Amino acid sequence: MKVKTLCYFDNDKGRDVEILMPLLYYGEKYLNLEVEKAFIFDIDKIRRYKPDLVILANTIGSRNHHLIAKYAHENGIKVFALVSEGNFRTDGTFNYWGYNTDKTFYQEYICLWSKRTKQFLQSELPEYKDKIVVTGATGFDRYKIYDFESKESFLKRYGLEHFRKVIGYAGWAFGKLHNPNGLAELHEIYQEQAPGMIRWMHTQQQQVENMLRHAIEQNPDILFILKRHPNEKHPHLTGRDNNEMINLAGYPNVLYLTDEEDVHTLIHISDIWAGFETTTVIESWMMDENRPTVFLNPDPLFSRDMNYQGTIVVSKADQWQQIIEEFYSKGRVDAMNTPERKKARQKIIENVVGYADGMNHIRAGYYLARTLEHLPEKSPSKIKAKPLYVIRYLLMQIGKYFYAKPLFLKLPKFRKTVWIFERYKLKNIEPLKKKYFSYLDRFHRQHRIEEKIKSPDFWKSLLEENENRTT
Secondary structure (H helix, E strand, O other): OOEEEEEEEOOOOOHHHHHHHHHHHHHHHHOOEEEEEEEOOOOOHHHHHOOOEEEEOOOOOOHHHHHHHHHHHHOOOEEEEOOOOOOOOOOOOOOOOOOOOOOOOOOOOEEEOOHHHHHHHHHHOHHHHHHEEEOOOHHHHHHHHOOOOOHHHHHHHOOOOOOOEEEEEEOOOHHHHHOHHHHHHHHHHHHHHHHHHHHHHHHHHHHHHHHHHHHHHHOOOEEEEEEOOOOOOOOOOOOOOOOOOHHHOOOOOEEEEOOOOOHHHHHHHOOEEEEOOOOHHHHHHHHOOOOOEEEEOOOOOOOOOHHHHHOEEEOOHHHHHHHHHHHHHHOOOHHHHOHHHHHHHHHHHHHHOOOOOOOHHHHHHHHHHHHHOOOOOOOOOOOOOOHHHHHHHHHHHHHOOOOOHHHHHHOHHHHOOHHHHHHOOOOOHHHHHHHHHHHHHHHHHHOOHHHHOOOHHHHHHHOOOOOOOOO
């Protein structure tokens, strides 16, 4: 019999979709899942659909993620969740509970990206030791499996065919400085250090903007694609962006993007990939180890992830310009390929992504299969309704008949709902699924996965980091 599965998405594209798609492929192909998609705001769908299993990209990234996992668990429905931000610090500064105010994990397994984070979380939460496993980062599998759009095709779509050179920049979360929700998050994260950190961020934002502006003005023949950070502000905030890039959007050789394009497309078409601090440099390394990655850090001495060790760090506009000139004159940047940086990149990929073999979704699939072994014999026949969730659903159903984006943007109380009505149909999920599953089919055929997963030796080698597993 098919396993009735409800998979929640917060959007029909972006990070969480990339994380979930390979896992859903494995579940449908090998584990007999029948997957129904659900929008993150519609928690009541659990009551209406009565699934055997709920799948989430994470259970801590928003209040909705947490509430979905809790509601399913309360009704005897198994929850299988991945992790969206798996590159977390292990120095005690990371809040691994996130929006999980109960401080209780409701999913069957706590799937982590690396051995480093597994060891840390097991020491922090020994009561969950048997649930904590390493799957690797499933979203990074696409760099070993998928085909990506060409530079020529992308530029033609935007009417920018006259450019031949492209530099991409991944925005940092400077936008959090300019909205109440973001400031509240910064105060929660940095506590008593928050005022000083906020002042430092304001300074860095202006200086990074100046470095970008200098490069844009000095290189009019280069297209600079500036990509806003996905978590810079909450989706219900619809005001003008305020970050290190927005004041540069008017230049003729600048393309400023929010969520129109997947980051993997932008990395693929870029000759150089830059940022203030971003894990997307790892994605660039996995896609093309010869592409230079650059951090623009006016003040490079700050607490940060290890990614800077594998990339070039510049603190002044003229250093940034020298990197650009060297690449376009020589086709490479020598500083990118020193033995130290090459070794650092290998170590970073291991410590962050876990594995770079394209098989993280298969590792996750193993624990998904283990979860299915413990499903109740019968699907839930009745699920207790929660008034809040029912009201949400009804308002969404009624509101869609009256929704007009220009009008809703003008009305304060309705403005916060725009993100719901713009996303709830999840219309891009099925086309993406068809596209991605074809790539995954090819990968699984090439590596004979259907045959290999029947072998205990295959699993033993694939799951080598999980010493506490039962195979």
